[in-house]
Amino acid sequence: MVHLNRNATCGTNEPNQEDMPHVPMTPQDVLAALEQRFPDLSPELQRAARWVQQHSAALGLQSMRTSAREAGVAPTTMARLAQALGFQGFEALRQPFRQALAQAAVHDGSFSARARALQRGGSSVERLQEAQGANVQSWVHLNTTLALDEAADRILSGNQVLFLGLRASHGIAHHLHYTSQLLRDRVRLAHDGAGAMEDQVADLRPGDLLVAVSQAPYTRRTVELAQHAHDAGVPVLALTDHAWSPLARLARQTLLFTADSPSFFQSMTGAQALAEALVSRMVTRGGADVLDRLAQRQAQLQVQRTYWEKPLRKAPT
Structure with a gap:
């Protein structure tokens, strides 16, 4: 479970923790929160946010340092972005995407198996x-x-x-x-x-x-x-x-x-x-x-x- 970091401090143009909504728990929640909070983020955090929006799969696969390098920001910026969204840190931000990767179903059965199930159950x-x-x-x-x-x-x-x-x-x-x-x-x-x-x-x-x-x-x-x-x-x-x-x-x-x-x-x-x-x-x-x-x-x-x-x-x- 992701826990909100109540002790985190926010810089200029970053949301106050007291105003935080519930912490996003799915990749879709994270992306929606990014779009909602994007205008309030500093330019550096906006750059990191754009990268997350366009490379959400990579976020669940690689380290903070690698993600920061690809986004063109400092690693600490990725951590600050996570805190701006209400996460305790970067690893907590990654967790919804890692879980989605683990749970992804490539294809639940062959076409013929699905057709047989459809005929049986309607x-x-x-x-x-x-x-x-x-x-x-x-x-x-x-x-x-x-x-x-x-x-x-x-x-x-x-x-x-x-x-x-x-x-x-x-x-x-x-x-x-x-x-x-x-x-x-x-x-x-x-x-x-x-x-x-x-x-x-x-x-x-x-x-x-x-x-x-x-x-x-x-x-x-x-x-x-x-x-x-x-x-x-x-x-x-x-x-x-x-x-x-x-x-x-x-x-x-x-x-x-x-x-x-x-x-x-x-x-x-x-x-x-x-x-x-x-x-x-x-x-x-x-x-x-x-x-x-x-x-x-x-x-x-x-x-x-x-x-x-x-x-x-x-x-x-």
């Missing part, structure tokens, strides 16, 4: 609706507004952007690619024609961006391609279902969603909702360049008569 429509609703809302609870905006800026500012998603995640990557190419140029969707996907990733440079989408059970090839990009110094933006997924550990930044479902296959509603939210933030933050690009693309679509224009009629009964 699953009500209400349960499915509840799970889907929670997944749709998950991007709000698992990602800070700051993180979402930083991800949108990455896609807008990358020299070229490659979207990668295989198997069930391909549809999410395709949606991100299609909507993003309406807003900016030099965006591509990774495809496997003639085994060219590895070549597409190899063409990326450090000024580019790989946006990779995956959820449990994680497609091995997606992780391997993200590893190739990471090793080449190409920043990876991961959209995935756990901060401790193999994809998140390779990412410069991670955005999270949930994929829970009482059915035999994981739900895609959370990933789709996150993708739509991300594109919406791109429009909001893209300024005149995005508006000009969108106007050009819309004019092209009209010239090409892409969309059905005849009056809609009720189908005969």
